[in-house]
Amino acid sequence: MLVLCAYVLVALAAETFLPLSEDTKTLLGYADTGVCLVFIADFFRDLVRAEKPLHYLKWGWIDLASSIPMVDVLRVGRAARIVRLLRVMRGVRSTKVLTRYILERRAEGTFLAVALVSMLMVLFSSIAILQVETTEASNIKSPEDALWWAAVTITTVGYGDKFPVTSEGRVIGVALMAVGVGLFGTFTGFIAAWFLEPEERKLESDLAGLRAELRALRAQLSEQRGDPS
Numbered sequence: 001m002l003v004l005c006a007y008v009l010v011a012l013a014a015e016t017f018l019p020l021s022e023d024t025k026t027l028l029g030y031a032d033t034g035v036c037l038v039f040i041a042d043f044f045r046d047l048v049r050a051e052k053p054l055h056y057l058k059w060g061w062i063d064l065a066s067s068i069p070m071v072d073v074l075r076v077g078r079a080a081r082i083v084r085l086l087r088v089m090r091g092v093r094s095t096k097v098l099t100r101y102i103l104e105r106r107a108e109g110t111f112l113a114v115a116l117v118s119m120l121m122v123l124f125s126s127i128a129i130l131q132v133e134t135t136e137a138s139n140i141k142s143p144e145d146a147l148w149w150a151a152v153t154i155t156t157v158g159y160g161d162k163f164p165v166t167s168e169g170r171v172i173g174v175a176l177m178a179v180g181v182g183l184f185g186t187f188t189g190f191i192a193a194w195f196l197e198p199e200e201r202k203l204e205s206d207l208a209g210l211r212a213e214l215r216a217l218r219a220q221l222s223e224q225r226g227d228p229s
Contacts, residue, residue, distance in 0.1 A: 009094045039063065
């Protein structure tokens, strides 16, 4: 599942940022259908195994939506918007799985974990915003625009030169800003802890020395009093 989720993000990035031939897009479509079948099997497996199925569906609906293949009938007219949203949901699931994997295995690499999650969110948000910002009023037209917008949004700088105009795009922007506040708050805390770590180690060393001296004094007093304790 981890490999498939990574593939989904790479395929979405390729379809969004690169000028692909029709044959390549067809092959990617077949692969996407295969991935959807695996995703939907994984969804029902998790649903059956869940202790509280209704509680699982509180967030599991994202996994279900991301498992719906992009049917050709939905590629015409306004229905094409549904296809774009399905692609976005596929990216949401993949980003969630990869982020959870990175954070669960971060060990002491807090800086690396935050950096990887930040890059993952910038990539996914750039893909998603280009999928939904397709109206004439949109000012995010190219991959460069999308990457610039995602970078200034996740850092909460917000220059305002590029911004979403659709409801879906604004939802993506709100989510990216919320994630950015948490990620960079974690990063700031890591930097502060990194600077304070030598001082904390010195205090711990001094405290250990004081405890050793105290034990030695107690032992001497016990010997002088003839107390075996």
